[in-house]
Amino acid sequence: MTQLNINVHHVTRVEGHGNITVNTKDGKIEEITWAIPESPRFFEAMLRGLNYADVTWIAPRICGICSIAHATASIQATEAAFGVQLSEQAMLLRKLLYHAETLQSHVLHFYFLAAPDFLGVGSVFPLVNTHKEVVLRALRLKKLANDLADLIGGRKTHPMACIVGGFTKLPEISQLKVMQQRLAQAMDDLRETVKLFKGLKIPNFVRETEYIALKDPKEYAFISGDIASTDTGTAPIADYLSITNEFCVPQSTAKFSKHNRDSYMVGALARFNNNYAQLSPEAQKAAEDLGLKAICHNPYMISVAQVVESIYAVEESLKIIDQLMAQGLKEEKPDVKVKAGRGIGAVEAPRGILFHDYTYDDKGVLTEANCVIPTNQNHNNIQKDMEALVPSVINKSQEEITHLLEMLVRAYDPCISCSAHFLEVKFV
Amino acid sequence: MKAKLAFFDFTGCEGCQLEVLNFETELVELLNHVDIVNFREAKTESEDNYEIAFVEGSITRESEIPKLKKIRQQAKIVVALGACACLGGVNCLKNFRPMKENLRIVYGDAAKYYDTIPARPISSIVPVDYYVHGCPIDKKEFLKVTKALLLGKRPEIPNYPVCVECKLAGNVCTFDKGETCLGPVTRAGCNAICISNGRHCWGCRGPVDDPNTNSEKEILQKHGLTVEDILNQFRIFNGYLEVSK
Numbered sequence: 001m002t003q004l005n006i007n008v009h010h011v012t013r014v015e016g017h018g019n020i021t022v023n024t025k026d027g028k029i030e031e032i033t034w035a036i037p038e039s040p041r042f043f044e045a046m047l048r049g050l051n052y053a054d055v056t057w058i059a060p061r062i063c064g065i066c067s068i069a070h071a072t073a074s075i076q077a078t079e080a081a082f083g084v085q086l087s088e089q090a091m092l093l094r095k096l097l098y099h100a101e102t103l104q105s106h107v108l109h110f111y112f113l114a115a116p117d118f119l120g121v122g123s124v125f126p127l128v129n130t131h132k133e134v135v136l137r138a139l140r141l142k143k144l145a146n147d148l149a150d151l152i153g154g155r156k157t158h159p160m161a162c163i164v165g166g167f168t169k170l171p172e173i174s175q176l177k178v179m180q181q182r183l184a185q186a187m188d189d190l191r192e193t194v195k196l197f198k199g200l201k202i203p204n205f206v207r208e209t210e211y212i213a214l215k216d217p218k219e220y221a222f223i224s225g226d227i228a229s230t231d232t233g234t235a236p237i238a239d240y241l242s243i244t245n246e247f248c249v250p251q252s253t254a255k256f257s258k259h260n261r262d263s264y265m266v267g268a269l270a271r272f273n274n275n276y277a278q279l280s281p282e283a284q285k286a287a288e289d290l291g292l293k294a295i296c297h298n299p300y301m302i303s304v305a306q307v308v309e310s311i312y313a314v315e316e317s318l319k320i321i322d323q324l325m326a327q328g329l330k331e332e333k334p335d336v337k338v339k340a341g342r343g344i345g346a347v348e349a350p351r352g353i354l355f356h357d358y359t360y361d362d363k364g365v366l367t368e369a370n371c372v373i374p375t376n377q378n379h380n381n382i383q384k385d386m387e388a389l390v391p392s393v394i395n396k397s398q399e400e401i402t403h404l405l406e407m408l409v410r411a412y413d414p415c416i417s418c419s420a421h422f423l424e425v426k427f428v
Numbered sequence: 429m430k431a432k433l434a435f436f437d438f439t440g441c442e443g444c445q446l447e448v449l450n451f452e453t454e455l456v457e458l459l460n461h462v463d464i465v466n467f468r469e470a471k472t473e474s475e476d477n478y479e480i481a482f483v484e485g486s487i488t489r490e491s492e493i494p495k496l497k498k499i500r501q502q503a504k505i506v507v508a509l510g511a512c513a514c515l516g517g518v519n520c521l522k523n524f525r526p527m528k529e530n531l532r533i534v535y536g537d538a539a540k541y542y543d544t545i546p547a548r549p550i551s552s553i554v555p556v557d558y559y560v561h562g563c564p565i566d567k568k569e570f571l572k573v574t575k576a577l578l579l580g581k582r583p584e585i586p587n588y589p590v591c592v593e594c595k596l597a598g599n600v601c602t603f604d605k606g607e608t609c610l611g612p613v614t615r616a617g618c619n620a621i622c623i624s625n626g627r628h629c630w631g632c633r634g635p636v637d638d639p640n641t642n643s644e645k646e647i648l649q650k651h652g653l654t655v656e657d658i659l660n661q662f663r664i665f666n667g668y669l670e671v672s673k
Contacts, residue, residue, distance in 0.1 A: 042519075042533070042534050042544070044533055045522055045525060045529070045530040045534055046521035046522050046530075051660075054660075054661075054664060058664065061518050061563070063442075064442045065441075108446075108449065123467070128459055139455070140452075143452040146450055146452070154621070154624075154625035155621060155625070157447060157450075157564040158563060158564055160621070160622050160626075160627045161625045161626060168625060169625045248538030253542055
């Protein structure tokens with residue numbers, strides 16, 4: 001075996017900064033570290049002393065890629081604290097906005113960030129010349145998702161129309177109609193995406209772990225339900241701290257997590273593993289075509305689970321639009337009465353389960369906040385995957401091992417700005 | 429020769445870089461005119477030879493300072509991208525509390541592992557040539573600035589308040605709805621997007637060069653609001669201006 005000296009300082013094509021270090025001597029692994037040097041942001045401190053309307057305005061700034069997930073978790077935590085009941089129309093719009101972000105984020109990840117690895121290039125940019133159809137398809141899907149988010153949330157990044165208790169602006173029926181046609185056409189692009197993924201060679205690596213996601217008896221859960229684990233069953237979201245168990249490690253500004261085992265996974269694969277039976281028939285068919293079967297223990301299959309979920313997101317969006325068009329949209333004034341209390345918002349961000357936990361005083365001013373970010377919950381699982389992966393591929397070249405490690409990190413689609421509230425590979 | 433562009437990020441949410449990736453149709457065309465040589469969020473290869481550097485995020489750690497200085501040395505033109513880089517942005521909310529307390533609140537007993545300094549805009553460390561404002565940036569404005577720079581022209585950024593664009597958009601004045609609004613003193617260029625969507629202006633594009641604060645005070649008085657009300661709002665994106673004084 002060759003002496004390994006891997007040192008990837010800032011893994012690319014991920015959101016934020018993370019480092020991988022692998023160090024071997026005389027055939028023995030001395031060190032494998034996944035470290036996060038991202039600048040800490042201090043949101044939990046910054047939100048203190050702010051009025052609830054400003055809290056829910058600032059909290060999405062934790063992350064530019066999943067700002068809708070943070071906005072929704074923030075709004076739902078606040079609604080839970082005040083006891084606000086949401087109308088059916090507002091709930092439908094919130095879900096529609098949410099599906100837009102899931103689609104946007106998944107397309108960005110599997111086409112722009114992960115696919116270049118399978119096609120042997122360093123970024124999506126050269127694919128413009130070699131795989132123009134693929135790039136144009138990716139851009140069409142992304143634009144559709146972004147336009148849908150613009151229409152419902154006012155803007156895709158840091159949306160403003162979604163507030164505590166509902167929405168400040170409603171789409172026109174004519175705009176929904178155009179969106180309905182575009183979403184229906186997008187199903188063809190997604191079918192082509194499934195064909196593309198069928199041809200990709202996904203690394204075969206298996207490590208059993210625990211999968212945690214929201215679960216709702218009524219539907220494939222994104223913004224409602226209890227916390228489900230493939231090991232221990234369901235628990236109410238009020239018990240989230242006993243599930244996430246965050247702890248600090250010296251190499252990272254992001255916290256790490258563990259529950260029933262050494263580590264657990266959240267995200268598209270965790271959702272699929274817990275809730276696959278609730279997917280639509282076409283999404284289930286895509287999973288079958290792509291060889292994804294619950295419970296899947298290969299982290300490189302996360303991107304495949306994202307393709308499957310994208311189909312689901314488009315189909316669900318179509319259903320919601322049908323319903324909104326059938327019942328008509330009416331202006332509603334959010335009914336918010338401020339009161340002292342604590343509330344927890346739990347949602348499935350594209351990268352996994354996200355918690356915002358707020359305590360407010362009787363004037364609606366935040367006194368305490370805790371945010372548990374999906375990527376933080378995955379960091380420890382990434383570390384454990386690396387520890388299992390490296391010995392299994394130790395006879396490959398340093399270059400190949402480095403690439404497999406980077407691909408592994410990318411598969412998790414980490415969102416490191418969020419998690420520090422980290423990514424670099426270091427082979428020393 | 430195509431111009432070489434580079435993107436860098438310090439402390440922030442990377443939402444502004446995402447907006448650049450959100451060009452979709454225009455991205456393909458932009459790539460006909462430029463080479464993006466550094467863009468960690470989207471690209472593996474990188475090189476240190478670039479003309480225009482777009483810098484996102486504010487500076488919140490000592491270790492970021494030499495990195496920013498190196499970018500300034502390499503680039504002919506440095507453009508601050510978004511509220512965090514231009515103004516310090518929401519990161520400056522932590523500046524109103526001692527750093528030790530911030531560390532304790534977030535990391536508890538593990539606080540000793542981490543370093544943090546009061547958040548600041550990149551212009552407090554190095555000279556900045558141009559600004560693309562907003563939280564997040566407006567991608568049309570980013571394209572406008574990039575086009576101007578490629579043509580060797582000075583990009584025109586509005587120096588009048590958001591109110592001008594808001595009136596043109598036909599919105600009902602936020603003050604008339606009984607809310608505070610930073611539109612009268614905030615630099616336009618966003619087409620009053622927040623107000624058009626039923627909210628108020630939070631001042632994410634920073635103040636115009638010579639804000640008419642007397643007129644803002646008059647408006648506040650007329651609507652029974654106080655300077656304190658508006659300062660609380662101003663602090664959200666512009667806290668650096670207040671604490672650096």
